[in-house]
Amino acid sequence: MRVVIEKMGINGEGIGYINRKPVFVEGVLIKEEADIEITANNKTYAVGKVKKIVKTSEHRVKPKCKIQGRCGACPLMITDYEDQCAVKEANLKQALIKYAHVNPRLIKKIIPSENVFNYRNQLKLPFSMNEERELVTGMYQPNSNYFNEIDHCVIHDQDLEQTRKAVLKVLNDYRCRSYDYHQKKGFRSLIIRMIDGRSQITLVTGEEELPASMIEAIMQIKGVVSLWQSVNTIKKTPEIFGPKLVLLAGERTLDIRMDDLKLQLSPRSFFQLNTLQAKRLYSTAKGLLKEHYGLIVEAYSGVGGISLYLKDKADEIIGIESIKDAVVNANANAKLNHADNVSFICEDAADKLTYLSKKREIDLLVVDPPRSGLDDAMLETILRSKIREIVYISCNPATLGKNLDILLDRYEVKVVQPVDMFPNTAHVESIVLLCRK
Incomplete structure (x- = not known):
């Protein structure tokens, strides 16, 4: 079934019409034509999956991310920045x-x-184990349990990415494992905030004590000013942080300057x-x-x-x-x-x-x-x-x-x-x- 994309949806999906019914299709842009497969057909709308793009938009670009379209975070990375702004307006x-x-x-x-890339000053990512039984971070594919390992995220601040990789190396050196819901042990999420090359790290874990030598190794990573542990053993919760948050080493806050304003941020602080x-x-x-x-x-x-x-x-x-x-x-x-x-x-x-x-x-x-x-x-x-x-x-x-x-x-x-x-x-x-x- 072929559809012409007439506008973009609020979540970055393309919208076309078949018999006047809107069809939501991910991964397509305005004025593109695509052969699609209908995956859901409701009374007032349908959802389609791209089989082949027949006519391509002049704004389409090759995404810089390997898992774009699977992690769900950056649906507009397939179009140039001028068009991204036009879509949002x-x-x-x-x-x-x-x-x-x-x-x-x-x-x-x-x-x-x-900055169109490398602008994000914070990450909050779940842990999982890859096929080599290494601890990795990534994102779950929307509406599924499929985990996409992040090798490199192009919207993260470059120092933030380097710190993420360095933390993973330390955790794997200590043979750390992802969270086990039955044993209530393991590593659940990684949170890092990076401001002007200085980072505040939080490990969300089960009920376990982290080795002093591992804490010291993380604190030796370039730019790290504090390491926190948050214990979260609640099975089904949208909250990343658990009720318990403990400073393991370093400073209690991370400073940020905005013109003449200076702010101190703790791990749970919104910024x-x-x-x-x-x-x-x-x-x-x-x-x-x-x-x-x-x-x-x-x-x-x-x-x-x-x-x-x-x-x-x-x-x-x-x-x-x-x-x-x-x-x-x-x-x-x-x-x-x-x-x-x-x-x-x-x-x-x-x-x-x-x-x-x-x-x-x-x-x-x-x-x-x-x-x-x-x-x-x-x-x-x-x-x-x-x-x-x-x-x-x-x-x-x-x-x-x-x-x-x-x-x-x-x-x-x-x-x-x-x-x-x-x-x-x-x-x-x-x-x-x-x-x-």
Whole structure:
């Protein structure tokens, strides 16, 4: 069966139509023609698998990764970077128009990434054993139990990749094995964060004590400043970290600088994965704010990066975060940056925002929620409040569009600025400025 690809989906798949029914096909681009096999046929859509590409897009390029298309992380690596940005802009516009009827003229050109490869400052990868019975890291093929060993990841920072390989060598020298769910022993995941050549390593394991000599060997790897162990024996969990996290050697935090801002990150701390683009994201958000505010509140404030970056834009800034470790980090970062007007509290965001909006006049709310977007409680709280302006930082066009559809009952969109934080992937970050009607 032959199909012509007419547009790209939000997950980087091509979309064609057969008898007016959309068919989702991975590994194809707009204007390409492909012979496909239908693998799923539902009432409203179908899924196809490419057998042969008959007509190729002028934008198609050979991917630099050996397992592109199998690991699922970088579906857009098959097209040139200019086209990647065009796809992301189109998907963002489509979502915001479809769900919230946003005027497309308000959506600006995407801010491209300076680095298309070697930009990612952190990895979180599961362990497995290869055919030679060596411990390896990789990724599971989407919707399957098939494990793809990663020989070299081209979107990882080069120092990050070298450190990953060096850690694996040490673990294999000590004949370490991947996690056994029955024995609750072994190595489950590897987490490394790399900032300016300095790395923070976390080994997620079962219930076992790591040899002192192995710890020392890992600490001898170039650039390593700390080694942590997280014990996770929960059988079925989406969480990579276990409840127990122990510093085995080195420094408790990893430092990062953004302009005049200095942040300290612990292993569980959330921070943007593209350091250079994070600076552009923060500076762009700050550039949208044309006045000095009395009170800014940030929900989902994490380690405080955005609040502290905006410290000179308000008399007072309050960050709200539900994860205790992040709040401890954030308040330490406020002290580190002499930000006496910035404080962070550990509470549910919607509950605390409700309380604050009744007691204080909030001039600006900053939200940077997870991919699931703002929940119903937060949306209701915002609508009931009299907050003048909102900066909404989103990593998911679909949930952003759905949230805006609700918020536009009381607010209007002033500008939407997409930022490409993750080249070669289908993800796009967006900054939206809203003002109360």
